[in-house]
Amino acid sequence: xxxxxxxxxxxxxxxxxxxxRLTGRAGIDLITIDDARRKDAAARAEAxxxxxxxxxxxxxxAAREAVTLIRNDRTRVIDAxxxxxxxxxxxxxxxxxxxxxxxxxxxxARVSNPGCYPTGFLALVRPLVRGGLLPADWxxxxxxxxxxxxxxxxxxxxxxxxxxxxxxxxxxxxxxxHAPEMTVHAGLTHAPIFAPAVVDTYRGMVVEVPLHLHALxxxxxxxxxxxxxxxxxxxxxxxxxxxxxxxTVAIEEHAGTDAMTLRIHGNAATGQxxxxxxxxxxxxxxxxxxxxNLNLMAGLDxxxxxxx
Ligand SMILES: NC(=O)C1=CN([C@@H]2O[C@H](COP(=O)(O)OP(=O)(O)OC[C@H]3O[C@@H](n4cnc5c(N)ncnc54)[C@H](OP(=O)(O)O)[C@@H]3O)[C@@H](O)[C@H]2O)C=CC1
Ligand SMILES: CC(=O)N[C@@H](CCC(=O)OP(=O)(O)O)C(=O)O
Numbered sequence: 622x623x624x625x626x627x628x629x630x631x632x633x634x635x636x637x638x639x640x641x642r643l644t645g646r647a648g649i650d651l652i653t654i655d656d657a658r659r660k661d662a663a664a665r666a667e668a669x670x671x672x673x674x675x676x677x678x679x680x681x682x683a684a685r686e687a688v689t690l691i692r693n694d695r696t697r698v699i700d701a702x703x704x705x706x707x708x709x710x711x712x713x714x715x716x717x718x719x720x721x722x723x724x725x726x727x728x729x730a731r732v733s734n735p736g737c738y739p740t741g742f743l744a745l746v747r748p749l750v751r752g753g754l755l756p757a758d759w760x761x762x763x764x765x766x767x768x769x770x771x772x773x774x775x776x777x778x779x780x781x782x783x784x785x786x787x788x789x790x791x792x793x794x795x796x797x798x799h800a801p802e803m804t805v806h807a808g809l810t811h812a813p814i815f816a817p818a819v820v821d822t823y824r825g826m827v828v829e830v831p832l833h834l835h836a837l838x839x840x841x842x843x844x845x846x847x848x849x850x851x852x853x854x855x856x857x858x859x860x861x862x863x864x865x866x867x868x869t870v871a872i873e874e875h876a877g878t879d880a881m882t883l884r885i886h887g888n889a890a891t892g893q894x895x896x897x898x899x900x901x902x903x904x905x906x907x908x909x910x911x912x913x914n915l916n917l918m919a920g921l922d923x924x925x926x927x928x929x
Pocket of ligand 1: 661679
């Protein structure tokens with residue numbers, strides 16, 4: 622069976638990449654609309670209702686509107702925006718996060734892609750909360766840097782015009798749109814302190830959770846934390862827990878791919894750890910997750926169209 626797929630927002634940073642990945646793929650028939658009509662509600666409604674699967678690569682308000690334009694029970698949705706990540710009736714589209722994640726996505730009509738930063742954060746933290754190493758009410762912090770494509774067309778234009786700062790910390794008021802999904806899907810009772818920054822490189826991200834292991838119940842070792850994470854992702858082609866002696870970690874590590882690496886470093890003597898995820902904001906953080914979810918929902922090869 623051929624799956625008819627419409628990417629709404631295909632002229633944007635995320636949408637363009639997803640459309641390119643799906644173009645010419647066996648088993649997928651892409652529905653497109655003329656560039657001049659790409660924001661025309663009637664043209665979009667027709668495409669949305671023609672499709673078996675739609676991938677929304679839109680600002681939050683436009684994503685909510687797109688869902689209201691679907692007037693049939695057949696069209697299934699993957700939303701890359703942050704509009705539905707903690708919404709009732711939506712399945713969180715992070716296949717590796719829970720043991721039944723892939724099965725739930727495969728059967729869902731409405732799937733919300735995770736945010737880019739939450740993908741790294743949740744990959745590091747959720748197995749520790751689930752496994753009881755990290756109490757649900759622990760005060761967690763997350764420091765992160767993203768390539769500027771994370772800010773969409775407007776930020777790409779700003780950086781490519783020249784003059785934007787090499788490193789810019791933001792979300793200083795601790796009310797970033799990703800905090801709710803980090804809290805809910807990690808199973809935490811308080812939002813983490815989330816300190817993001819954008820740097821002068823196009824794509825890629827480093828997401829870091831520092832932990833005082835000595836203060837945790839049972840004072841788990843670095844090795845114990847690493848083993849819990851490794852067990853959580855065994856057999857997952859996109860997520861690797863590194864057992865390496867890396868002295869540094871580069872934002873470019875997975876730029877242009879859909880892979881994510883998790884590292885557990887630190888000082889065993891002081892009981893302090895740095896849990897670090899590297900991924901591409903446009904890969905596992907957006908387009909890769911959308912293609913992975915489409916594969917699962919359409920019953921296609923789970924790694925088709927993905928770059929490991
Ligand atoms: N960039 C990233 O790393 C990630 C982005 N996302 C999410 O994906 C979504 C898209 O982000 P991104 O690609 O970066 O953003 P962009 O700004 O690059 O692209 C958004 C696109 O949506 C179009 N658009 C806006 N309103 C409408 C509308 N009413 N109807 C049709 N099209 C519309 C815009 O049109 P126009 O070209 O005219 O501006 C633009 O082409 C966001 O919700 C974002 O949170 C998710 C994960 C990572
Ligand atoms: C650098 C930058 O600005 N990044 C964006 C996050 C990327 C995004 O908007 O998309 P998702 O929410 O879908 O991940 C931000 O912090 O708002």
